[in-house]
Amino acid sequence: MTVHSSVELNHTIVHSRDRSESAHFLADILGLEVGPQSGPFLPVGTANGVTLDFADTPAEEIKEQHYAFLVSEEQFDVSFARLEERGVTYYADPFRRRPGEINQGGGRRGVYFLDPSGHSMELLTGA
Known part of the structure; x- marks a missing residue:
């Protein structure tokens, strides 16, 4: 496999019922912060x-769609607390069969949840 170090993912479009929400x-x-509107888009930068x-x-x-975010252990704890404070249902697996659990396999922690438009969001820590 050839690796091209000059190739970077710049952005992806997230189709939403309400982009602001x-x-x-x-x-x-x-x-994170929501950036200023750019044309029909409302960006969130990582x-x-x-x-x-x-x-x-x-x-x-x-x-x-599925969007996975690699976060530090500290960021995981903060973000997970925000999910719980807001009453967001979370899962230990991408198929949403294990509600209310955190995946703790392989020395990592992970959690899945849905955004307001039904996209699967994942938080996972590094190994």
Whole structure:
């Protein structure tokens, strides 16, 4: 496999019923900021420079996507506390079969939850 060090993921579009609600939900859980609107998009930037650009989309056109965020142990604890404070249902697995649990396999912790538009969000710690 050839690795091209000059290739970076810059952004991805997150289709949402309400871009403001979804962007602010995620930013709040992760302790990030919602950037200024750019055209039809409302961006939330991550530490590695990738933005999630939230866009209004009719609900019937939204297909569930999965977004995983690698976080420190400390950030996991803070974000997890925010999920619990807000009463957000979380799961230990991507298939949502283990509600109210944290995945603690392989020396990592992980948790899955849905955003307001039904996208699967994942927080996981490094090994």
